[in-house]
Amino acid sequence: MVVDKKKRYFPNLNGIRAIAASLVVFHHLEQAKHALGIANVYDMPIIQHAGRLGVGLFFVLSGFLITYLLLEERGRFGDVDAKKFYLRRVFRIWPIYFLIIGLSFFVFPHIPIFDYPGIEEKLTVNLPERLTLLLLVLPNFAFVLYDLPYWCAQTWSIGVEEQFYYLWPWLIKYPKKRIPIFIFFLALTAGLLYLGLEIADPSEETRKSMITTFLGQFRIQTMALGGVCAWLVYNDKLKFLNFIFRKDVQIVAYTILLALFFSGVHFFGFLEVYALFFAFFVLNVSCNPNTIVHLGHPVMDHLGKISYGLYIYHVAVIVVIINLFEMYAPGWRDGSYQAVLYVLSFAGSVAVATFSFNYIEKPLLAYKDRKFGR
Numbered sequence: 001m002v003v004d005k006k007k008r009y010f011p012n013l014n015g016i017r018a019i020a021a022s023l024v025v026f027h028h029l030e031q032a033k034h035a036l037g038i039a040n041v042y043d044m045p046i047i048q049h050a051g052r053l054g055v056g057l058f059f060v061l062s063g064f065l066i067t068y069l070l071l072e073e074r075g076r077f078g079d080v081d082a083k084k085f086y087l088r089r090v091f092r093i094w095p096i097y098f099l100i101i102g103l104s105f106f107v108f109p110h111i112p113i114f115d116y117p118g119i120e121e122k123l124t125v126n127l128p129e130r131l132t133l134l135l136l137v138l139p140n141f142a143f144v145l146y147d148l149p150y151w152c153a154q155t156w157s158i159g160v161e162e163q164f165y166y167l168w169p170w171l172i173k174y175p176k177k178r179i180p181i182f183i184f185f186l187a188l189t190a191g192l193l194y195l196g197l198e199i200a201d202p203s204e205e206t207r208k209s210m211i212t213t214f215l216g217q218f219r220i221q222t223m224a225l226g227g228v229c230a231w232l233v234y235n236d237k238l239k240f241l242n243f244i245f246r247k248d249v250q251i252v253a254y255t256i257l258l259a260l261f262f263s264g265v266h267f268f269g270f271l272e273v274y275a276l277f278f279a280f281f282v283l284n285v286s287c288n289p290n291t292i293v294h295l296g297h298p299v300m301d302h303l304g305k306i307s308y309g310l311y312i313y314h315v316a317v318i319v320v321i322i323n324l325f326e327m328y329a330p331g332w333r334d335g336s337y338q339a340v341l342y343v344l345s346f347a348g349s350v351a352v353a354t355f356s357f358n359y360i361e362k363p364l365l366a367y368k369d370r371k372f373g374r
Contacts, residue, residue: 007072007076008068008072010065010068010286010287011285011286011296012285012286012291012294012295012296013061013065013286013304014295014300014301014302014303014304014305014307015285015295015296015297015300015301015304016057016061016281016282016285016286016295016304017058017061017303017304017307018295018299018300018301018303018304018307019054019057019295020054020055020057020058020061020307021054021058021303021304021307021310021311021314022054022303022346023050023051023053023054023057024050024051024054024055024154024311024314025310025314025318025345025346025349026047026050026051027047027048027050027051027052027054028051028154028314028315028318029318029341029342029345030042030047031051032116032150032315032318032319032322033322033341035116035117035150036116036117036322038322038333039333039338044264045264045265045266046261046262046264048264049261049264049266049270052271053261053271053274055157056219056222056271056274056275056278057278057281058157058311059157059160059161059219059222059223059226059275060222060223060225060226060229060275060278060279060282061226061278061282062161062164062223062226063164063168063222063223063224063225063226063227063229063230064226064227064229064230064279064282064283064286065226065230066164066165066168066223066226066227066230067168067172067226067227067229067230067231068230068233068234070085070168070169070172070173071172071230071231071234072234073085073374074172074173075234076374077374079173080169080172080173081374082169082170082173084372084373084374085165085169086165086169087368087371087372088368088369088372088373089162089165091364091365091367091368091372092308092361092364092365092368093158093161093162093308094137095360095361095364096308096309096312096313096356096360096361097137097139097155097158097312099312099360100151100152100155100312100313100316101134101135101139101152101155103151103152103316104148104149104151104152104316105123105127105131105149108149108151108316109123109149112323113319113320113323113324113327114151114316114319114320114323115319115323116149116150116151116319118150119149119150122146122147122148122149123149125146126146126200129142129145129146129199129200130142130146130148133145133146133196134148134152134155137158137159137162138159138192139152139155139156139158139159140156140157140159140160140163140214140217140218141159141192141193141196141214142156142159143155143156143159143217144156144196144210144213144214144217145196145197145199145200145202145210146200150315150319151315151316151319152315153315154311154312154314154315155312156217157217160217160218160219160220161223163189163218163220164220164223166185167181167182167185167220168223168227189218193211193214197210197211219271219275221272221275222271222272222275225275225276225279226279226282228279229279229282229283232283233283233287241283241287241288244280244283244284245283245284245287245288245290245291247290247292250284250288250291250292250293251292253277253280253281254281254292254293256277257274257277257281260273260274260277281293302354303350305357306350306353306354306356306357307353308353308361309352309353309354309356309357309361310349310350310353312353312356313349313352313353313356314345314349314353317345317348317349317352318345318349320348321341321344321345321348322341325337325341
């Protein structure tokens, strides 16, 4: 049955993206300083968690938005056009994903200001295997099995999102066949990992570590949680939504979330617990007219628009800024150095991402909406 339901606009989503991207940039800047022997706070639990939590927030938001769009499409047209869905994802994700991969393997290694410790081995040892997995858009497999050059190591999360997209449209297109679809997806994923491990042929101890890392990164359940939130909104589950939209519930939830984050406490399943808070956050700021958190500032909106590019390019920008300082101000290490490093790294990343959005991504987004939108 086709339901005549108007397209819905969700405010504040760009603000959420801006927060997630900023957490990842913050984490990687301290990580790079740590690797290069510059005074840093990378060992602090809050810094260690910032990157993973930023990606986790991206995952929840992605699951929410993609699921709502698929439910909306099925409601308006009576079906999900999987072909158009994948073409839309290809034009959104692949261009600058392949751009950073190409730059990382064929351009950056030849420019001194991009130099970073340990790069040589990752560009020579097992190069065909790395590139094959990356070209197949399986960067999370490449990251776990062979590691990646630092400039593009962050693309592992793109792989996880892409694999979520391989699964999710079919569950919504064929809800009565969701169990065999899900089993097939898990079997295919496990088979690919097994094949990769057999080809890489690591030691038994390393194999166990690789599997643990893969499972830790493969947060399909986090994106699925975002999908559940979209289902609640699409189907107007007001009894539940009205409860979590209450002002007192928001205050309690955000207080616990901030206390957890700033304490840096790590516990079993902490990423899943944070995902619940992120789901609460996404629902409130995007759907609750009485939200106590507002993210509609123009700066936040811009950072959200360019957040994908900001995520893709920021590592290379950080490395360049640090190396330029090493070349032209090698003895500079006081507090002002740290402040300027932060400002230039973030501003430089925003500048590169803005250029990319305006001249690469935006034209392709317009094209994919025109050709493959519904």
